[in-house]
Amino acid sequence: MLTQRPLAIALILALTAGIATPDATAARKAAPKKKSAAVALACSDFYAEANKGWLAANAMPSSGALSALGQLTARAQQQQRELLDASMASPQNKVQKLLGDFWASGLDEQAVERDGAAPVAPLLKRIDAIRRNGDIAPAIAALHQVGIPVAFQFGADIDLRDLNRHLGYFSQGGIGLPDPAYYTRDDADTKALVARYADYIRKILALTGVAAKDIETQTALVLDLEKRIAAVARPLPELRDPRNNFAPVATAGLGKQYKNLQLDAFLKAQGVSDDTVSLVNPAMFAQIDALAGSLKPAQWQAYLRWRVGDAMAPYLSKPWRDASFNFRGQVLLGQAAAPPRWQQVLDAINLAAGPMLGREYAASYLPDATRTQAQLIAGQVQAALLQKVSGSSQLSDAAKAEAKKKLEHLQIEIGLPRRDLDFSMQPMGRGSFGGNMLIASTWRHRQEMKRIGKGNADRRWDVLPQQPALAYDLAHNRLIVTAAMLQAPVLDAAMPLANQYGAFGALVGHELSHAVDNRGRHVDADGDVRDWWSAPDAAAWDTKAKQVTTLYGQLPYPGVAGVKVNGELTRDENMADLAGLELAHAALLAAQPNAGTETEKPFYLGWAQLWAQRVTPDEAQVRVLQDVRAPGQLRANVPLMQQPAFGSAYGCKLGAPMQPKPDARIGMFP
Numbered sequence: 231m232l233t234q235r236p237l238a239i240a241l242i243l244a245l246t247a248g249i250a251t252p253d254a255t256a257a258r259k260a261a262p263k264k265k266s267a268a269v270a271l272a273c274s275d276f277y278a279e280a281n282k283g284w285l286a287a288n289a290m291p292s293s294g295a296l297s298a299l300g301q302l303t304a305r306a307q308q309q310q311r312e313l314l315d316a317s318m319a320s321p322q323n324k325v326q327k328l329l330g331d332f333w334a335s336g337l338d339e340q341a342v343e344r345d346g347a348a349p350v351a352p353l354l355k356r357i358d359a360i361r362r363n364g365d366i367a368p369a370i371a372a373l374h375q376v377g378i379p380v381a382f383q384f385g386a387d388i389d390l391r392d393l394n395r396h397l398g399y400f401s402q403g404g405i406g407l408p409d410p411a412y413y414t415r416d417d418a419d420t421k422a423l424v425a426r427y428a429d430y431i432r433k434i435l436a437l438t439g440v441a442a443k444d445i446e447t448q449t450a451l452v453l454d455l456e457k458r459i460a461a462v463a464r465p466l467p468e469l470r471d472p473r474n475n476f477a478p479v480a481t482a483g484l485g486k487q488y489k490n491l492q493l494d495a496f497l498k499a500q501g502v503s504d505d506t507v508s509l510v511n512p513a514m515f516a517q518i519d520a521l522a523g524s525l526k527p528a529q530w531q532a533y534l535r536w537r538v539g540d541a542m543a544p545y546l547s548k549p550w551r552d553a554s555f556n557f558r559g560q561v562l563l564g565q566a567a568a569p570p571r572w573q574q575v576l577d578a579i580n581l582a583a584g585p586m587l588g589r590e591y592a593a594s595y596l597p598d599a600t601r602t603q604a605q606l607i608a609g610q611v612q613a614a615l616l617q618k619v620s621g622s623s624q625l626s627d628a629a630k631a632e633a634k635k636k637l638e639h640l641q642i643e644i645g646l647p648r649r650d651l652d653f654s655m656q657p658m659g660r661g662s663f664g665g666n667m668l669i670a671s672t673w674r675h676r677q678e679m680k681r682i683g684k685g686n687a688d689r690r691w692d693v694l695p696q697q698p699a700l701a702y703d704l705a706h707n708r709l710i711v712t713a714a715m716l717q718a719p720v721l722d723a724a725m726p727l728a729n730q731y732g733a734f735g736a737l738v739g740h741e742l743s744h745a746v747d748n749r750g751r752h753v754d755a756d757g758d759v760r761d762w763w764s765a766p767d768a769a770a771w772d773t774k775a776k777q778v779t780t781l782y783g784q785l786p787y788p789g790v791a792g793v794k795v796n797g798e799l800t801r802d803e804n805m806a807d808l809a810g811l812e813l814a815h816a817a818l819l820a821a822q823p824n825a826g827t828e829t830e831k832p833f834y835l836g837w838a839q840l841w842a843q844r845v846t847p848d849e850a851q852v853r854v855l856q857d858v859r860a861p862g863q864l865r866a867n868v869p870l871m872q873q874p875a876f877g878s879a880y881g882c883k884l885g886a887p888m889q890p891k892p893d894a895r896i897g898m899f900p
Contacts, residue, residue, distance in 0.1 A: 273882035273889060277866035278840035290844045297843035297862065298719050303696050306714040309595050310576060310587060310696050317590070325586050325653050332583060332670065335663040336545075336575030342663050343547045347437060349664025350542050353378075354438055357534045357640055360527045367492040367522060369534060371499040376673030377582070378541045379403055380534060381459070381491075381518055384500065386681040387508075390476045393705045396681040398502050400509040401475060402463045402491075404518070406431070406540055408562065410460035423561070428453060430557035433533070434539035437550055442762045448532040455533045458521060464513040477510040484568075488515055490523035501679045545578055545667040575663070580694060582670035583653050585677070588695035592646040592713040600716050600723060601644050607721075607731060607817065608642045608709060611738045614816040617745060618899040624770040632762045633746045635755035640745060641708040645716070647693040651677055651686070702741040704753055707742060720841050728829045730809075731818040732836025734871075739817075740810030743898075747809075748775070748802065777896050778805050782868065788861050789850035795860055803859045804868070809898040811869040812835055830879035837867040 271279040278285070281298075288296055317330035334515065335341065341628060346373035347354075353373070360369055373380050386396040407413065407427060407481060413422055433451045440448055480686055485494030493515075497507070509515060522530070543554035551568070559565040568574070579587055616637045619630060654674045658666045681689055688706050693699040698714040718725065721734040742752050750769055751763045763771075782804050783797025797804075819832055841862035845853065850861070859865065870876045870888060877889035 240854050257764045272880040273865065273877075275443065275835070276870055276880070276888050277838055277841065277863045278875075280420070280835050280866065281842040284839070286844040288842075288844055289877075291847060293846055293848065295843060295845040295849050298840060299698070300843075302714075302717065302719065305717065306696060306698055307573075307576065308712060309714075310580075310591060311572060313587070313590055313594055314576070314579070325515075325590060328653075328655060328658055329579070329583065329586060329590065330752040331658040331660050332579055332663075332666045333575060334660045335658070335666050337571065338576060338660065338663075339571065341661055345662050345664060347550070348439070349546065349662055349668060350538055353538050354535060357538070360531050360534075360747050363490065363523055363525075363527060366527065366530050367490065367495065368499075369530075370491070370522075371496045373534065373538065374496070375499060375666050375672060375675060377675045378538060380537045381522075382515065384496075386678050387475075388687060389506075389704050390759060392472065392684075393753070393759070395684045396686050396689075397478065398408060398497065398500075398504060398507040398679075398682045399475065400507060400515065402459075402469075402511060402514055404459050404537075405454075405456045405463070406536070407460075409466055410463035411465065413457045413460035424453075426557060426561050427813035430540075430553060431536055433437050433553040434536055434543060434550075437543075437553070438535045438539045440532075440535070448535075451529040451532040451680040455521065455525065455529055459514070459518060462511070462517045464511060464514075475508070475510050477508055479509050481505055481507055484509075488519040490519045491515070501676065502682050504683050504735065542664060542667070544574065545664045578663075578667055579670075580696070582667055584674075584694040584696075585690065586653060588646055588713075589650070589653075591696040591762045596645050596716060597723070600721065603723070604644050604711060604716055604721055604734065605642060605728070607735045608711070608738045609642070610711075610817040610821055611735050611813050612637060612742060613819065614640065614813045614872070615739065615742050615746070618813065618816065621899075623900055624767070624774070626767055628765050629763055629767045632754055636707060636745055636750070639755055641706075643691075643708055643713075644711045645713045647690040650692060651690070652680075654843050700737050700741060702744045702750075704744065704750060705757075707745065707753070707755070707757065711738075719836075719842075725836065726832040727881060728818060728822075728825070728831075728833040730837035731814050731821075732833035733840050733860075734836075735814035735817055736807075736810040736837050737840070738810070739813030740806040741804050742813070747771070747805065774896070774898070775801055775805065778808065782860060782864065785864055785868070786851065787854050788863050789845055789847055790854050793854055795864065796854065800858055805898065807860075807865055808869050808872060808896065811873065813896055815873065815875065827879050830875055834870055834876055834879060837870065841861070841866040 246511045249723060268366060282313045284298060290296075314329060314333040317326040318334045319330070321330045322328040353376070356372060360366060370381050374384060381404040383401045385399055385401075387399045389395045389397040402410075405413070407424075412424060412427075428449055431452050432445050435445055435448050435452075436442070464474075481494070481497060484497075485492060487493075497503070502686075539550070540554070543550040551574075554826075555565075559568060570575070616634060617627065619633045619637065622630065622793075625633065653741065656669045658669055680686070688708075691703075691710055691712075693701070693712060695713040697712055697825065698713045698720075699710065700715050700720070702708075702709050703710055705882060715721075716734075719733060721730055725733070750757060751761055751767075754760055754762045779797035779801050781797070782795045786791045787795050814837075815833065818829070843862040845861065853861070860868070867888065871890055872895045874881070874892070874895075877884070877886070880888075882889035
């Protein structure tokens with residue numbers, strides 16, 4: 231319904247103008263001018279024409295950006311609040327009872343204040359019980375079990391040798407600053423940041439019960455241990471390539487190799503019995519192992535108290551929350567004010583019990599008819615891509631065969647993951663939000679550990695159903711569409727059918743194009759990691775990529791004077807936009823072979839209205855340097871400019887800004 235608002239406003243204004251005109255003849259004479267003006271705008275800047283209602287209704291924000299898709303995210307959050315309110319008031323099942331109690335405990339700020347540090351008291355007591363170096367490893371394992379990673383990170387991720395399984399990944403972590411380089415730099419800004427960090431450590435240690443006379447000593451011990459860990463950590467840029475984080479090793483023998491960390495016992499405590507894990511930085515783990523055996527237990531106690539306090543501070547009473555926000559929110563993130571209480575609690579629930587909330591969200595907000603329609607359109611776009619690949623002049627016969635096989639095997643998952651989870655959890659009450667956070671995060675960690683092992687790679691998604699997302703999963707050759715994504719302006723039952731193809735269908739096409747593009751070429755139809763393109767296939771792609779880079783690179787960046795779009799930075803997403811609209815249009819014509827102008831117009835409106843946005847100049851300055859996607863105006867207009875059917879639908883003359891001559895257009899599937 232919302233996507234029709236701009237057209238409805240335009241219609242109401244036109245009718246009102248006709249009624250108010252005293253001379254009917256004058257009104258009739260004026261009508262062609264109004265139509266001409268609308269056509270002129272559609273043919274010069276269709277984004278402005280399609281979104282004039284939205285732009286009139288949404289003023290420029292004071293900072294950042296506002297967009298139609300951002301409003302979808304805000305709506306999904308409001309829906310989650312409504313669901314949690316209902317679960318709190320009248321739960322209909324066991325999961326809703328858990329969620330309702332979790333939500334209620336977080337919103338009851340008086341109860342949170344009364345609870346104080348009680349939720350972390352058992353953890354701190356466990357740390358206080360450390361008497362010798364042999365007690366350190368079990369304490370580390372126990373904290374990982376409740377979702378508080380200390381000393382290092384351990385989690386589940388794809389096995390790059392076999393994409394149908396997850397491995398356990400030992401990786402670097404255990405420090406409180408976001409970059410290990412902060413611990414070694416000596417410039418003035420870094421020193422000032424570390425000083426603020428040390429002050430934060432002091433506050434948290436005091437809240438955990440450390441006596442005032444011991445604060446300075448324990449803060450120094452914490453920083454010393456973190457500096458030792460950071461000294462053997464790898465620079466962050468090296469970690470951006472997943473292949474640099476992959477180093478499979480046999481689990482047998484890890485206990486002897488890292489005897490102080492007792493990694494064999496650690497894995498057992500996490501419920502992991504796989505025969506292989508990834509451990510990419512043996513030198514770092516050797517260093518941590520040595521520290522576990524050589525540093526005095528008192529230093530590890532100070533460090534572990536600090537890590538527990540830092541991790542749990544956002545979920546405890548106000549002094550804890552204020553200390554955390556003052557450093558992590560204001561200093562590190564530049565936030566002026568903490569989010570409202572409901573937002574903090576919702577974020578916590580999504581972090582610790584997100585899959586639970588996702589199941590209930592899909593049941594409440596995803597009608598079966600919408601799911602069925604989404605499945606139908608996505609399948610038709612998939613068929614359109616298969617047909618385009620079959621007739622492609624850019625791919626060799628061998629590449630075509632592999633691409634077709636891949637597309638035929640592609641799975642489409644709508645709403646929520648196919649496999650459900652075990653939602654058995656310790657009951658929650660309403661008196662301890664921090665305690666509930668630990669209960670939920672322990673459950674979530676246990677579920678993550680269950681991902682590790684053969685045949686578990688498709689157990690669930692890496693995005694929650696209540697979060698708007700539509701993505702192609704390269705590792706498992708599947709399209710994932712979350713329940714929250716299936717509402718206006720993407721897909722709504724109130725939208726005209728063609729509008730659904732132009733919005734949802736084109737987004738599907740965008741993502742599915744990645745199955746056979748420069749990214750998808752690295753995973754074949756059987757899920758093996760290999761390049762299935764030949765040199766001529768790659769050369770044809772590079773030629774097309776250069777054309778797209780040039781096309782976008784000559785366009786002014788809206789809101790940034792004298793600057794043009796970075797065609798190289800945005801190339802891959804721009805190519806996917808072009809492909810997505812082509813595929814959605816082909817799917818529409820296959821579904822409605824006799825489609826005419828009245829079908830084409832809402833199709834193109836559906837696409838353009840996805841990208842409505844208001845971006846402040848400061849935000850635009852940031853995006854022009856970092857954003858891999860083109861600004862909304864160009865995401866709307868440029869793909870439309872490549873389609874002659876758009877010009878026919880809106881009566882654009884050849885050579886108009888929105889209808890370039892044929893030799894200036896780029897087709898992704900010639």
